[in-house]
Amino acid sequence: MIISLHNKSVKETAALVARKKERDRRGLFVVEGMKMFGEAPAERISQVYLAESAEKEAYARYEEKLSGLPCEIVSDEVFGKLSDTVTPQGILCLVRQFSYSMEDMLSGKEKKQLLFIILEDIQDPGNLGTIFRTAEAAGADGVIMSSRTAEIYNPKTIRSTMGSIYRVPFLYAEDLSSIIKKLREQGVNVYAAHLQGGDYDGGQDYRKSTAFLIGNEAKGLREETAACADALIRIPMEGQVESLNAAVASSILLYEAHRQRKMS
Amino acid sequence: MIISLHNKSVKETAALVARKKERDRRGLFVVEGMKMFGEAPAERISQVYLAESAEKEAYARYEEKLSGLPCEIVSDEVFGKLSDTVTPQGILCLVRQFSYSMEDMLSGKEKKQLLFIILEDIQDPGNLGTIFRTAEAAGADGVIMSSRTAEIYNPKTIRSTMGSIYRVPFLYAEDLSSIIKKLREQGVNVYAAHLQGGDYDGGQDYRKSTAFLIGNEAKGLREETAACADALIRIPMEGQVESLNAAVASSILLYEAHRQRKMS
Numbered sequence: 001m002i003i004s005l006h007n008k009s010v011k012e013t014a015a016l017v018a019r020k021k022e023r024d025r026r027g028l029f030v031v032e033g034m035k036m037f038g039e040a041p042a043e044r045i046s047q048v049y050l051a052e053s054a055e056k057e058a059y060a061r062y063e064e065k066l067s068g069l070p071c072e073i074v075s076d077e078v079f080g081k082l083s084d085t086v087t088p089q090g091i092l093c094l095v096r097q098f099s100y101s102m103e104d105m106l107s108g109k110e111k112k113q114l115l116f117i118i119l120e121d122i123q124d125p126g127n128l129g130t131i132f133r134t135a136e137a138a139g140a141d142g143v144i145m146s147s148r149t150a151e152i153y154n155p156k157t158i159r160s161t162m163g164s165i166y167r168v169p170f171l172y173a174e175d176l177s178s179i180i181k182k183l184r185e186q187g188v189n190v191y192a193a194h195l196q197g198g199d200y201d202g203g204q205d206y207r208k209s210t211a212f213l214i215g216n217e218a219k220g221l222r223e224e225t226a227a228c229a230d231a232l233i234r235i236p237m238e239g240q241v242e243s244l245n246a247a248v249a250s251s252i253l254l255y256e257a258h259r260q261r262k263m264s
Numbered sequence: 265m266i267i268s269l270h271n272k273s274v275k276e277t278a279a280l281v282a283r284k285k286e287r288d289r290r291g292l293f294v295v296e297g298m299k300m301f302g303e304a305p306a307e308r309i310s311q312v313y314l315a316e317s318a319e320k321e322a323y324a325r326y327e328e329k330l331s332g333l334p335c336e337i338v339s340d341e342v343f344g345k346l347s348d349t350v351t352p353q354g355i356l357c358l359v360r361q362f363s364y365s366m367e368d369m370l371s372g373k374e375k376k377q378l379l380f381i382i383l384e385d386i387q388d389p390g391n392l393g394t395i396f397r398t399a400e401a402a403g404a405d406g407v408i409m410s411s412r413t414a415e416i417y418n419p420k421t422i423r424s425t426m427g428s429i430y431r432v433p434f435l436y437a438e439d440l441s442s443i444i445k446k447l448r449e450q451g452v453n454v455y456a457a458h459l460q461g462g463d464y465d466g467g468q469d470y471r472k473s474t475a476f477l478i479g480n481e482a483k484g485l486r487e488e489t490a491a492c493a494d495a496l497i498r499i500p501m502e503g504q505v506e507s508l509n510a511a512v513a514s515s516i517l518l519y520e521a522h523r524q525r526k527m528s
Binding site: 134242245 | 303
């Protein structure tokens, strides 16, 4: 059992929790909690840390999975230092980062009409994670993000995905315009959420391959990005509301596509 | 100008920011930021605090509104102590709490079909505020909350409402069952979001007076509450998703009602 805060692997793991730079350098990210460990693909887990007080429960729930993985027991004090949460569940693992290509994202296109969400500069990790969770639920084929979007491997983002991080393909793009062009060449209709758009529920056919483009929480989409889309759409708003939360807007659009596809 | 952290009104305001008990005792809540001040109904504002460095900007934007209100200038250090945010905008005001009755909530019923959202034990202030914002945008007539729901006057909740706190009627109820009964007596169809429900987009007519009932983030609805509804409905989920974020679920349902009402 590791009881020292100065232990080398404890220090290295704390750095992974705290810093994007370390996560990218080592190609790893950190996942906390029983359920998030349970859903993590075993072949991507490089190390498990268990708090002394959680060892029994973890083995009771996940004996088979744990038995095949390198696992260190640490004191509760050490675990507290590693944990990013207020009430740690006593289990944490290091997972190898994902790497998807545009071809992965488009791989389902022979069998079905595709559905994507494209995010420009979304800043809030909670919003980003929630969008992943909703994208999986609505049957989306991937999430495409501008390089200035919040980091998917941030512990807060990971938590809000509720496990969808393991299952929804994603990629970061330096240049969203060229990605949008590529999607349109593949027959995907790209709709940009924009205050100058027509109502999103005005007869558009989202059963065809569709991508929804959502802008930054405060600033919306850049004009040059919006201009790349096939059409601008707007979620109508009553009262004095000037915009919707980015995760809310994404959800309304993704589920309108889901609703149309179910009916057809 | 107030420069002392020991000033009596500074101490009292800090207590209002920090503690629900103080907010309830004095019947006030605290609003921060230029835009939130701009949207606050002037007749409910009992006091304004301006940071020295923000005085010029505040008067440039809101001279007329500020001129009719009691206003204290405080040093930036003092303002930093009062502020709940990481990057304070230098303006903060005390606002009298709202008080709505069930009759207020139902007051539009001669003129239109009503739309409500009922929340049972929602815990996250950000979720709660986002639900208010979306409720206003979807044209809802009010938000009804169980008494164990997060506090609407929590500074985090207020911020996430983006001003909808001023415009959406709401009430807390000790007993949701009796509220649901009352709504149904008034001809409101109450739909409970529930994993055992039928698909929400399966032909229900949300153009009629409608209330959506949403449960706690982790536990969902209590069975006894769900049993009071007219029907259980479920938002279908693909992949391995077991539930949606509470604000996301609320948004999808509210906007399905909005979509149907717009078409009719």
